[in-house]
Amino acid sequence: MIIAQISDTHIALGAPDADQRLADLDLTIAAINELAPLPDAIVHTGDIAHNGRHEEYALAAVALAKARTPVYVLAGNKDDRANLRAAFIRGGYLTPDFDFVQYAVDRYPVRLIALDTQSFGNKGGFCRRRIEHLTRLIQADTTRPIAVFTHHPPFLVTEGPDPFHFENRGAMSMLSNVLGRSRRVVAIFSGHVHRAASGDVDGIPAMVMTATATTLRHGQYPAALRSLPVYQVHRFDSCWGFATETRIASRGSAVRF
Numbered sequence: 314m315i316i317a318q319i320s321d322t323h324i325a326l327g328a329p330d331a332d333q334r335l336a337d338l339d340l341t342i343a344a345i346n347e348l349a350p351l352p353d354a355i356v357h358t359g360d361i362a363h364n365g366r367h368e369e370y371a372l373a374a375v376a377l378a379k380a381r382t383p384v385y386v387l388a389g390n391k392d393d394r395a396n397l398r399a400a401f402i403r404g405g406y407l408t409p410d411f412d413f414v415q416y417a418v419d420r421y422p423v424r425l426i427a428l429d430t431q432s433f434g435n436k437g438g439f440c441r442r443r444i445e446h447l448t449r450l451i452q453a454d455t456t457r458p459i460a461v462f463t464h465h466p467p468f469l470v471t472e473g474p475d476p477f478h479f480e481n482r483g484a485m486s487m488l489s490n491v492l493g494r495s496r497r498v499v500a501i502f503s504g505h506v507h508r509a510a511s512g513d514v515d516g517i518p519a520m521v522m523t524a525t526a527t528t529l530r531h532g533q534y535p536a537a538l539r540s541l542p543v544y545q546v547h548r549f550d551s552c553w554g555f556a557t558e559t560r561i562a563s564r565g566s567a568v569r570f
């Protein structure tokens with residue numbers, strides 16, 4: 314199974330780099346479309362829109378609809394749950410009976426569980442209701458491995474100004490305990506930090522990918538890469554688990570990989 318991950322597109326209206334952010338998303342989807350084999354799924358780990366506006370989601374939805382493989386979206390701290398839900402409800406995977414953007418995708422050999430770590434401010438949160446919902450999602454299948462996707466990384470990212478991306482340690486450790494106890498979660502993939510990082514959550518390998526929006530990336534990139542977005546490809550092998558590759562999105566990058 315192959316999953317492409319994109320994140321933090323921050324589609325905005327009126328920002329000085331608004332056109333670039335949209336171009337970065339377009340180019341990334343075009344590059345993923347050229348991969349052979351095509352990934353089984355694309356997961357956007359949140360901060361789809363910068364101001365949570367309908368019009369921003371409309372632009373993002375048009376760009377994501379060009380993907381040749383199913384796309385699943387998460388809510389980041391910049392997203393508006395109601396507007397996000399309205400823009401992507403037709404995908405059929407957003408649970409109508411739960412007000413958080415939290416769901417499982419059961420159509421693949423690896424189950425995908427998308428978590429909603431949105432809270433009131435920039436940092437992440439996780440409450441009892443989401444924990445109970447996550448526990449039910451995990452228990453719904455006892456045979457397949459699970460890849461978990463979050464916007465805020467539930468582990469310390471020691472590069473950057475602040476290693477801690479949750480409001481409080483209690484919420485983060487409550488979440489990591491549930492994930493660790495499951496014994497079925499084999500990887501955790503996140504966004505939010507706008508720079509690449511890796512770590513672990515209760516022994517589970519965990520990674521953060523940088524922002525798809527090139528103007529919002531942190532960290533150092535060679536000059537030739539400055540206007541080229543990157544995305545991640547996570548390949549699952551039943552013996553070895555996930556192997557992750559960071560790929561550069563550019564026109565005409567059609568490759569067997």
Ligand SMILES: [Fe+2]
Pocket residue numbers: 321323359360389391505506507
């Ligand atoms: Fe972001």
